[in-house]
Amino acid sequence: MHSTRIVDGVGGPLRRLTLPDGVAFGVVAASTFLAFASNAAASPLYRVYQAQFGFSAVTLTLLFTVYSMVLLGTLLSLGSLSDYVGRRPMLLAGLTTGTVACGLFVLAHGVGLLFVARALQGLAVGLITGAAAAALHDLRPHGSAASVLSGVAPTAGQALGAIVASALGQYAPAPTRLIWWLLLAMFVATLLAVLTIREPGGRRRHADLGLLRPQVSVPRPARGAFATAVPCLVGLWGLGGFYLSLGPSLAAQLLHSENLLWGGILILLLTGLGAVASGALAQVSPNRAMFIGCVALTVGALVTFAAIGTDTPWLLFLGTAIAGLGFGPGFLGAYRATVTVPLVTSAERAGLITAIYIVSYIATAVPAVIGGIATALYGLHGTALIYCATVSVLTASAAVILVARHMVTPPTASQTVPCPEPPLGACTVPACPPNVPVSARQ
Incomplete structure (x- = not known):
């Protein structure tokens, strides 16, 4: 662990521990993996929700679509925002949003909360994706590790999220709750880990809204x-x-x-x-x-x-x-x-x-x-x-x-x-x- 000097609100020096860049690289990759695992975890459970809440196949596909559309909108509008505010704030915002989404899945007692949770998942993945990909290259600018992890982490997260959610939904108690409790705990742990990494990228002093468009x-x-x-x-x-x-x-x-x-x-x-x-x-x-x-x-x-x-x-x-x-x-x-x-x-x-x-x-x-x-x-x-x-x-x-x-x-x-x-x-x-x-x- 490294010690980073920061300044508190009254000008006094404070120190906080920061993870080495090699460990931070893994934490950022884990953020991407987790975001897509939570997204795919919903797919095997759609049939369970459909039976519980009595909605049609149209509603089922709309639950999938709202995630994709919010994700697309987030990427198009906020994909470059980490250049201005930094990688860590965007990762923290995405992980916090993902945590809230998991909490809503735990609390869901009707289709309304499912739609909100799916929309928040799209927002979380959109916030995490651009910032994480940039942070991986900032932390490992030389070599192919960043590109490899950028490609593998999302797809591996989707694959593992789907199979684990289906197994827990079938064989574990609370089929529509347990997977979200576990993912919520993982989001919180990853969020705390991101708090201990250094800011990987630079920031621009003034936002150029034209470049964000x-x-x-x-x-x-x-x-x-x-x-x-x-x-x-x-x-x-x-x-x-x-x-x-x-x-x-x-x-x-x-x-x-x-x-x-x-x-x-x-x-x-x-x-x-x-x-x-x-x-x-x-x-x-x-x-x-x-x-x-x-x-x-x-x-x-x-x-x-x-x-x-x-x-x-x-x-x-x-x-x-x-x-x-x-x-x-x-x-x-x-x-x-x-x-x-x-x-x-x-x-x-x-x-x-x-x-x-x-x-x-x-x-x-x-x-x-x-x-x-x-x-x-x-x-x-x-x-x-x-x-x-x-x-x-x-x-x-x-x-x-x-x-x-x-x-x-x-x-x-x-x-x-x-x-x-x-x-x-x-x-x-x-x-x-x-x-x-x-x-x-x-």
């Missing part, structure tokens, strides 16, 4: 690549939204089992294998990674379609695993293939990245709500069939367009530009690259 644009040289990426992004994020909202209900229907663990396993396969595949294909060219992802997503969606059509549970898990293998590479490939288009300037690239994020989050939320409405009107079985068929058409179209564009205009060695830092993981990207120095944005 998000830029959204698709420059002319990138329009072809962006148009190719859109069906891939819509297909994969639409599938992700469906799994995180209605996936556990689908598993219960096919398995004819009320065991919550099956829903957690389904989410674990999608997010966990997505993370593994992203790491395995990290060095593959963007277009190739996107193509591999689209093919895997198409096959996975078709296998899942067959599982639903034939009422074969094991095919559902196989299809989910195949889709998971395509999920990570598909997104990273689409992201990198778009932002590394030649002739796009650095200033234009910021607006292009924001456009990718907006498409991704809308594709996560809106199809999930449409799926909820269709489920209420026509049933989950038919809705899931149409959903899988739509995803397969979108991702297959992206693969075909990608091949056609590659054949018409094959890339050359001179057409490569440095790629910005990869996004943080499934549906967690901040609204601007987190490791851009403050001076570079002025």
Whole structure:
């Protein structure tokens, strides 16, 4: 522990203990992990809440959507705020908000508190994501550890949060309370740990509100690549939204089992294998990674379609695993293939990245709500069939367009530009690259 000299309100010197930077690095990574674990913990419990409070599939998907929309709004409006107020205050604000959200889940006695809790979770993740990603690079500016942890922590948090919540919900007492008590305690412990780290980044004396306002644009040289990426992004994020909202209900229907663990396993396969595949294909060219992802997503969606059509549970898990293998590479490939288009300037690239994020989050939320409405009107079985068929058409179209564009205009060695830092993981990207120095944005 280090001792830091500070000054109290009357000018007297005080000292407080601060964690070494190596330990602080782990604390910040734990903040990101915890934020996304708490988000995913809600997914396997939606069916329990639905039975307790008697709401429809539409309400269920709206609970998922309110999180995504608040998260997107927070990232777009406050993604760079830690440059002005510091990383620690933003992390503390996010962890405090996450603590309150867990408390509301513990107290929830109706759907109203569930909506407030989900909105606060979106706010908490948005506040933590940008500040944590920047703080990781501040604390470890050299080497790849910051980028690796930035990518792994959110996805690992989602995977572990879903499986632990489903296991506790099924086998532990107080299925809708225990997981939130545990997460609340972890939030408090992490908050106290963040209080003992030094401020990793610098601050600007005066806030430039113009820099906080998000830029959204698709420059002319990138329009072809962006148009190719859109069906891939819509297909994969639409599938992700469906799994995180209605996936556990689908598993219960096919398995004819009320065991919550099956829903957690389904989410674990999608997010966990997505993370593994992203790491395995990290060095593959963007277009190739996107193509591999689209093919895997198409096959996975078709296998899942067959599982639903034939009422074969094991095919559902196989299809989910195949889709998971395509999920990570598909997104990273689409992201990198778009932002590394030649002739796009650095200033234009910021607006292009924001456009990718907006498409991704809308594709996560809106199809999930449409799926909820269709489920209420026509049933989950038919809705899931149409959903899988739509995803397969979108991702297959992206693969075909990608091949056609590659054949018409094959890339050359001179057409490569440095790629910005990869996004943080499934549906967690901040609204601007987190490791851009403050001076570079002025």
